[in-house]
Amino acid sequence: MNDVLTFVSQNLDEGKKVALVTVTGITGSSPATPGQMLAVLTDGTTKGTAGGGASEHLIIERAKLAIQNNENTFTLKIDHSESGMSCGGSMEVFGNILGNHTGLCIFGGGHIAQSLAKIASQTGFYVTVIEDRPEFEENFDSASYITSKPEDYGQIGAINFADFVVICTRGHSTDDIALRYCLSKKIKYIGMIGSKTKVAEIFSKLRSEGVPQADLDSVFAPIGLDIASSDPREIAVAILAELLLIKNNGKLQHKRKT
Numbered sequence: 001m002n003d004v005l006t007f008v009s010q011n012l013d014e015g016k017k018v019a020l021v022t023v024t025g026i027t028g029s030s031p032a033t034p035g036q037m038l039a040v041l042t043d044g045t046t047k048g049t050a051g052g053g054a055s056e057h058l059i060i061e062r063a064k065l066a067i068q069n070n071e072n073t074f075t076l077k078i079d080h081s082e083s084g085m086s087c088g089g090s091m092e093v094f095g096n097i098l099g100n101h102t103g104l105c106i107f108g109g110g111h112i113a114q115s116l117a118k119i120a121s122q123t124g125f126y127v128t129v130i131e132d133r134p135e136f137e138e139n140f141d142s143a144s145y146i147t148s149k150p151e152d153y154g155q156i157g158a159i160n161f162a163d164f165v166v167i168c169t170r171g172h173s174t175d176d177i178a179l180r181y182c183l184s185k186k187i188k189y190i191g192m193i194g195s196k197t198k199v200a201e202i203f204s205k206l207r208s209e210g211v212p213q214a215d216l217d218s219v220f221a222p223i224g225l226d227i228a229s230s231d232p233r234e235i236a237v238a239i240l241a242e243l244l245l246i247k248n249n250g251k252l253q254h255k256r257k258t
Contacts, residue, residue, distance in 0.1 A: 004037045007047035008098065008161065016041060017099035019063035020161070022144070023050050028089030030080060031055070035155070042067045050093060055080055063095055071097055072126050073144065094144050098161055101126045102247060105162040106143075107178040108169040109136035112193065115236035116166065117143040123244065125164070130156060130178075150177040159185060164243050166223065167192040176202050183215050189246050191223035191239065225252070 008018050019040040023032045032051030039047045040063035050056050055078045066074045074095045102125050106113045109131030117127045117140050127143035130153070137145040148156055150169075159165070165187050167178045175192055179202065182190050192199065199221045206216060224238035225245075245252060 004039050004048035008039045011039075011041060012099055012161075015099075017067050017097060019067055019095050019097050021050055021059055021063055021093050021095045022146075023091060024094050024145075025092040026089060027091070030089040030091050032091045038063075040064060040067075051091065055091065059093055059095075066095055066097055072101060072121075073097065096126055096128070096144055098126070102164065103162040104128070104164045104166065104243070105130060105159055107131075107165070107167045107174075109133060109139065109145075110168065110170060111232035112168050112236050112239070113166075114139045115233045116168075116239055119236060119240055120243070123240065125243075128159075128162070130159075131169075132174075150174050153178065153181045159187075162187055164189040164247070165191070166239060166243075168223075172198060172202065176205070179219070180206070180211075183211065183219075189220065189243065190218065191220040191242065193223050193235075193239075194221065196222060220246075 008020055011018050021038040021040065023034050023036040025034055026032055030051060031053060036050055037048045038050040038056070038059065040060050042064060044060060044064060046060060050059050058078055059076060062074060062076050075092065077090060077092045079090045104120050104125040105128045106117060107130050109129055113129060117129055121127050121142040128146060129140050129143045130146050130148055132147065132149050134147045137147070146156060165182050167175050167182070169175050169178060175194065179190070179192055203216050207213065220242065223242065224235060225241050227234060227238045229235065244250070
């Protein structure tokens with residue numbers, strides 16, 4: 001996986017677009033394994049694997065087409081028997097086209113995350129949702145969905161290409177784990193949801209364990225602009241407003257003249 005991520009990073013640094021394809025599921029007998037990653041360039045150059053064989057060839061061609069058509073993401077389900085392979089199973093992949101959009105990783109799949117993923121994708125973010133409940137995937141039709149237990153966050157390659165991270169998991173302990181992991185990365189914006197009391201408790205614990213105060217000061221928590229609302233959909237809008245403010249180097253002020 002590290003070779004694939006290094007390949008992606010190098011080509012992005014050179015201004016190239018890259019399709020990063022992840023195997024998200026298999027059925028029956030398949031040469032692929034969930035979590036496998038394949039990077040594809042416009043000219044067909046690849047790094048990594050999605051199982052090999054004729055099915056991988058189809059994936060590469062679909063990835064090249066997605067780059068050429070300026071798509072943000074794509075999904076593909078392949079029946080191995082239809083692609084000429086004898087194993088008889090099937091596989092599903094998700095492709096993210098990197099290089100022309102801003103990456104947003106959301107830790108958590110609850111109501112706020114669902115609303116945020118939808119509106120963020122409409123404003124140019126390519127969104128990856130990280131959640132340990134696979135049944136929540138059906139709520140995210142505009143984002144890449146990765147099912148991962150908190151202890152496996154270190155295996156998630158998508159975080160390496162995230163400019164923005166929003167932490168809104170279902171509990172203090174999982175927020176804590178996600179924040180620890182994200183602080184180890186060079187990410188433009190890390191935001192964490194929660195009350196001031198909750199944030200203070202987590203920060204105090206991290207300080208006692210040696211996390212530098214400067215790292216904690218870089219975290220936007222509690223997250224979002226203060227819009228005096230507890231509605232999940234409105235909170236999502238407040239979070240997106242803060243993301244756009246940071247992304248566009250804006251100033252927090254009313255445009256109306258006083």
